[in-house]
Amino acid sequence: MGLLSRRPLPLPPLRLRRRGRRPLEHCGALLLNPSLTLTLACFYHRWLATTTRRKTDLTESPATKQPAAWMKQRKDKQVSAAHYFRGFFGSKDKKTSLLIITILATLISAVASCTSITQRQDVRPLVLRDVPAQRLAYRIEPDVAAPAEVKTEDADDKIEAIQIDFNTRRQNDALVRTVRSPDGQRALTLYGIADEPSQEFHIDLYSADGRFLRNLTPPDLACVFPETVAWSPDGNFITFIAHKGAKPTPTPTPPGAIPPDTGETVEASPLPSVAPAFPAVPLFNTEQIYICNRDGYDLRPLTSREGLIYFYASWAPDNHALVAMACKESEWEAREKEFKLATGRPRLITLDGKERLLDDELTEALPVWSPDSSKVADAFDADVMIYDAASNKPTQARIRLRDALIAASRTYETKTSGAGKENESNESKAGEKTAADSAIPATFNPIIRLEWTSPEKLYLETAYVRLIPNDPITSFQRWHLLTLSPQAAVLK
Numbered sequence: 001m002g003l004l005s006r007r008p009l010p011l012p013p014l015r016l017r018r019r020g021r022r023p024l025e026h027c028g029a030l031l032l033n034p035s036l037t038l039t040l041a042c043f044y045h046r047w048l049a050t051t052t053r054r055k056t057d058l059t060e061s062p063a064t065k066q067p068a069a070w071m072k073q074r075k076d077k078q079v080s081a082a083h084y085f086r087g088f089f090g091s092k093d094k095k096t097s098l099l100i101i102t103i104l105a106t107l108i109s110a111v112a113s114c115t116s117i118t119q120r121q122d123v124r125p126l127v128l129r130d131v132p133a134q135r136l137a138y139r140i141e142p143d144v145a146a147p148a149e150v151k152t153e154d155a156d157d158k159i160e161a162i163q164i165d166f167n168t169r170r171q172n173d174a175l176v177r178t179v180r181s182p183d184g185q186r187a188l189t190l191y192g193i194a195d196e197p198s199q200e201f202h203i204d205l206y207s208a209d210g211r212f213l214r215n216l217t218p219p220d221l222a223c224v225f226p227e228t229v230a231w232s233p234d235g236n237f238i239t240f241i242a243h244k245g246a247k248p249t250p251t252p253t254p255p256g257a258i259p260p261d262t263g264e265t266v267e268a269s270p271l272p273s274v275a276p277a278f279p280a281v282p283l284f285n286t287e288q289i290y291i292c293n294r295d296g297y298d299l300r301p302l303t304s305r306e307g308l309i310y311f312y313a314s315w316a317p318d319n320h321a322l323v324a325m326a327c328k329e330s331e332w333e334a335r336e337k338e339f340k341l342a343t344g345r346p347r348l349i350t351l352d353g354k355e356r357l358l359d360d361e362l363t364e365a366l367p368v369w370s371p372d373s374s375k376v377a378d379a380f381d382a383d384v385m386i387y388d389a390a391s392n393k394p395t396q397a398r399i400r401l402r403d404a405l406i407a408a409s410r411t412y413e414t415k416t417s418g419a420g421k422e423n424e425s426n427e428s429k430a431g432e433k434t435a436a437d438s439a440i441p442a443t444f445n446p447i448i449r450l451e452w453t454s455p456e457k458l459y460l461e462t463a464y465v466r467l468i469p470n471d472p473i474t475s476f477q478r479w480h481l482l483t484l485s486p487q488a489a490v491l492k
Helices: 027-032 034-059 068-076 081-089 094-119 160-168 329-337 402-417 420-429
Strands: 136-144 173-180 186-193 202-207 212-215 221-224 237-244 288-293 308-315 321-328 345-350 355-357 375-380 383-388 396-400 447-454 457-468 471-486
Touching: 136 402, 160 173, 160 186, 202 221, 237 308, 288 308, 308 329, 321 329, 345 375, 375 447, 383 447, 402 471
Parallel strands: none
Antiparallel strands: 136 471, 173 186, 186 202, 202 212, 221 237, 237 288, 308 321, 321 345, 345 355, 375 383, 383 396, 447 457, 457 471
16 A cells, blocks of 8 residues: 655634635634634634644654654743744745735734824814913014903992982982992992091892892991902802901990980980891901892801902902902002002912912002913013912913013104104114113003903003002003913924
C-alpha cells in the first residue's frame, strides 16, 4: 500500500454569512464589538491549526514523522497572541486573511477617530456668559455718546396718590421717596419723622393707588441711604440698609424738683398706635443690609458684620445674589472729614448671607452686574476689574486703560481746544520734546461710573469729582466704550 500525500486538505474559508444572506450582512455587529471579533478570530485560528495538524499527521509517512519528545514540547508550549496573528497572516486562504485585516484596520480607525473627536477642544462658547473673566478680550472706543440705557430716574420721585395721603393724613411725616414694585402694584414709602436725624427714615408698604398696607420697619431700626432701597427683579424680596436707631430720651427731673402747678387737670388717655407687633430683629451699631419678603414679613439682617458700614447694594438681574460695597467705620470717618466720596470694597452676598470679597482695594466707583448675571465689573482709578459671579471656580481679570485714556485725552484736547495752528508751528521743531507733551492732560480723570448695557458692551464714565458738603460736583465728564469678546481659542 502506497504512502498518502503529505499535502494538507483544503482549509474551509471563514464565512460570515448564513445561507441565503449577503456575505457582509453581519459585519456591523463585529465592528461594534472589537473584543468579540478578536475572540472569534482566535478561536477560528485555533480550530484551524488543530484540524490541519490532525490531517497532516494522518498523511505523514513513518520516516518523516517528528520525534515524540519534540511533539510533546510543542504541544505544551503556550501560544502567544502574536503567534495567532502570524497564523492568520500566513494562512494560505488569502481572502480570509484579507477580510480579517480589513476588519481590524476598520476597528482601529473607528476607535481613533472617536477618541480624537471627544478630545478636541476647538469648541467656542456661543455666549459670553460661558467665558471666564480671564479669557475675555476687549477693544476700547474713547469719547463716545452716553448710553441711552443710562437711568435718569429721579431719586426724589414720589407717587402722586401717596403724596396726597401724606399731605392729608400724615402731615407730621415727611415723604422722602417712593419705590415701585416691578409689577407696579405696590410701592415702598420712605419717610422721615420730625424728632429723628434728617438722614434717617422709615419704610411703609403702600398700594400704588395710595392705600396704606403696613409698616415695614420696626421703630428702633433706622434706615439710611435711600437710593439703595430696592425690590428684587422678580418682586419677591425687599432690601434696604439700616442700623440701630438712636431715639432722643427726655431729660429726667432732678431730685427734689417740683413740677410747676398750672391749675389744669389732665385726664389720662391711651395713645393710639398703628404700628404692628414686630418680632425681635437683630440690631447693629453700624449699617447692615436687611431683607424681607414682598409683604414685609420675615425681616432679617442679610449681613451681620459689626464695625463694617455697608453703603451700597444692587440685585443681580436673575435674583441669585447682590453685589455690595462696604468699608470700615474708621475709613468712612476719615473720608468724611476730608469731604471726599466714600470708598469701599466690592463683595458678593447670596440670599443665605454668604459673603465673598471680590477685591481688597478701595474704590469710589460702584460695581455693576452684567445683563446675564454672570459677572460683576468695577473700576479702580483707570483700571477695570471683571469678576466671575456665577461660577464654582471664579476668575477675575484686570483691564489696564491708563495709557489708552491718556492718549484719548490728548486727542480730545486737540479737537476741542482748536490747537491746529499750534500743531503746525510745532512741526518745524521735530524731535524736540517739551514738558507739555509729557504732562498728563487736564481732561484725564479716573473712572467714576460703569454701565453694563449688554453682555459685550461696558460703558465707562471718566470725570473729576469735587465734593462740597452734601453736594458733589463733577467736571470733564466723558464716556468710553469697552467691547468685550472671547479670546482666540487654542486648538489641540
